Amino acid sequence: MEKLRYGVMGTGRIVDRFVSAVRTSSEGEIYAICSRTEESARKKASELHITTWYGSYEELVKDPMVDVVYVPTINFMHKEHALLALAHGKHVVVEKPMTLTHEDTKELFEEAEKRGRFIMEAQKSLFLPVTAKVKEWLEEGRIGKLNLMEYDIFVPDVSFQWFYHRDMGGGALLGSGNYIFSHALYLEKSDLTELKGQAVLGDEVDLQCTFLMKFEDEVLASCKISTLAKGESRCVLYGTEGKIYIKDFWKAREAELIDRSGESEKIEFPEPFEMFYEVDHINACIRQGILHSPVMDKEMSLSCARYTDLLYEDYYR
Ligand SMILES: NC(=O)c1ccc[n+]([C@@H]2O[C@H](COP(=O)([O-])OP(=O)(O)OC[C@H]3O[C@@H](n4cnc5c(N)ncnc54)[C@H](OP(=O)(O)O)[C@@H]3O)[C@@H](O)[C@H]2O)c1
Numbered sequence: 001m002e003k004l005r006y007g008v009m010g011t012g013r014i015v016d017r018f019v020s021a022v023r024t025s026s027e028g029e030i031y032a033i034c035s036r037t038e039e040s041a042r043k044k045a046s047e048l049h050i051t052t053w054y055g056s057y058e059e060l061v062k063d064p065m066v067d068v069v070y071v072p073t074i075n076f077m078h079k080e081h082a083l084l085a086l087a088h089g090k091h092v093v094v095e096k097p098m099t100l101t102h103e104d105t106k107e108l109f110e111e112a113e114k115r116g117r118f119i120m121e122a123q124k125s126l127f128l129p130v131t132a133k134v135k136e137w138l139e140e141g142r143i144g145k146l147n148l149m150e151y152d153i154f155v156p157d158v159s160f161q162w163f164y165h166r167d168m169g170g171g172a173l174l175g176s177g178n179y180i181f182s183h184a185l186y187l188e189k190s191d192l193t194e195l196k197g198q199a200v201l202g203d204e205v206d207l208q209c210t211f212l213m214k215f216e217d218e219v220l221a222s223c224k225i226s227t228l229a230k231g232e233s234r235c236v237l238y239g240t241e242g243k244i245y246i247k248d249f250w251k252a253r254e255a256e257l258i259d260r261s262g263e264s265e266k267i268e269f270p271e272p273f274e275m276f277y278e279v280d281h282i283n284a285c286i287r288q289g290i291l292h293s294p295v296m297d298k299e300m301s302l303s304c305a306r307y308t309d310l311l312y313e314d315y316y317r
Contacts, residue, residue, distance in 0.1 A: 004283050005031035007066035007090070009057055009081050010073045011044040013160075014095065018070055019048050021275035027283040028068075034060035057081060061088040068286065071095060072122075074162045075169025079104045082119070086111050091118040091286050096178040100169050102305040109298050118286050120293045121301045123182045127277035129269045130252040134237070134244055135187060142259050143239030146188065149213075149221035150238070151180045151249070154231040163227075164205060171205030172225040173197075173311055179250040180223050181304040182296065183235065190216035195307055199315035200228065206315050 006022050008015055008030065015033070022028040030050055035041035038055030045053035054060045061069060061084055069085035071078055072095040079099040085092045092112065098121040099105045105121075112119035125131055138146055153176045162168040163175065185192070197211035208226035215221070235249035241260035246252050251274050257265045271277075278296075285293055292298045 001027075003027055003029040004286060005029055005065055005067045006070055007031055007060045007063065007068070008033040008050075008070050008072070009060065009085075010071075011035045011040050012072050012074070014072045015044065016048065017273065018072060018275055018279075019050070020273040021279045024273045024276040025279040025283055027287065028279055031065055031067075032060055032063060057084060061085050061090060066090060068093060068118075068282070070122075075174055076100060076162075076167060078169075079108060082108055083111060086115050086117055086119070089115065089117065093120055093122055093282055095122045096304075097121070097169070097174050097308065098301050098305065100174065102302060102309050105301055105305040109292075109301070113291060116291065118282075118291050120282060120285070120296055121178070121304070122275075122278065123178065123296045123300075124275045124278040125179060125183050125250040125252070126186050126295050127281050128252055128274060129271075129277065130246065130255050130267065131183070131186070131249075133267050134246060134255055137244060137257055138187060138237070138239075142257055143237065143243055144241030144260065146219055146237055146239045148238040149184055149188065149219065150234075150236040151184070151221065151223040152231060152235075153179065153225045153233045153250075154229060155225070155227050156230045158227050164202060166204040171207075172209050172227055173199070173206055173308060173315070175227075176225045176250075177209075177308055177311070178304040180221075180225070181307050182300055183249055184213060184221050184223075185300060185303060186295075187237070188215050188217075188219050188221070190219065192216075192303075192307075195310055197311040197314045199311075201315065209311070209315060211311055211314075 032052035034054040041053040069090040071081045163170040194214040199206035199209035213221040235246045237244040246255045254268045
């Protein structure tokens with residue numbers, strides 16, 4: 001069977017890793033890349049050994065050879081670029097956050113449904129073998145009843161300028177919030193009942209933020225994202241009889257369980273291109289002709305967007 005041909009929009013930092021992930025996947029291949037200028041398209045294509053390149057996004061989506069468009073452009077352009085790809089009949093994978101608001105995310109899903117095309121927000125953490133194992137530990141009751149989740153993300157010294165502009169979709173919450181929301185919602189199945197947050201704002205955006213989530217079955221999640229401090233990014237899940245520690249949970253290659261007897265069990269999955277598990281999932285969904293991922297599904301993306309909207313009301317009031 002022919003592989004699914006990916007077209008990549010833009011030449012941003014994340015592109016190299018996604019290209020390697022598609023090339024590691026069994027059913028995908030990188031077919032083309034585009035940029036707003038011919039020069040940067042040609043340069044990136046040469047660096048990544050991509051034979052087809054375009055100096056505009058329009059040319060990429062018009063190429064009938066492209067099956068799937070990957071949208072890793074800056075946050076505020078995701079919606080426009082995803083709509084452009086859908087208008088030309090492409091399946092679409094949109095980097096997180098899918099759009100800047102719940103309303104826009106809903107609109108993107110509706111447009112993809114209308115056109116009968118697959119759409120998913122990229123969220124690699126849900127497809128990692130570490131996450132699957134952690135979920136299994138929780139379901140087996142290895143830490144008793146889960147009661148407390150702690151999420152810490154530290155991204156000090158952010159150097160790219162659009163991060164500091166609110167209208168471009170910058171800020172700590174839009175940068176990393178969906179990693180936390182989707183991971184917590186994936187592991188904790190009861191409904192979220194309360195969400196409260198606080199932030200430290202710079203000239204335009206939240207430079208660090210905290211939020212507390214309370215779930216129906218009395219689980220609390222305490223969450224921090226900071227660009228102003230250095231620390232250890234991690235998720236710790238505490239239960240009545242033990243805990244699970246996951247370093248860099250959104251790109252985790254290892255985790256540790258300390259169970260009721262104090263025994264430790266460690267797991268390791270040293271895959272260099274951790275996005276490839278997600279790409280394999282996307283390929284399988286498209287092959288099956290389904291329009292949404294059953295894992296990073298429409299509800300998950302809409303929830304992430306709704307929680308961001310709600311926290312923004314707290315942060316920017
Ligand atoms: N899933 C993950 O693990 C992960 C990790 C990092 C980032 N991300 C996401 O990936 C996306 C890109 O992040 P990045 O760090 O790669 O960003 P970046 O390096 O700043 O690149 C973004 C690209 O967007 C394109 N672009 C289109 N319209 C633009 C405009 N009006 N102004 C500036 N650039 C424009 C540019 O490509 P051309 O100049 O070539 O057109 C630029 O290179 C973000 O949404 C981010 O949240 C995801």
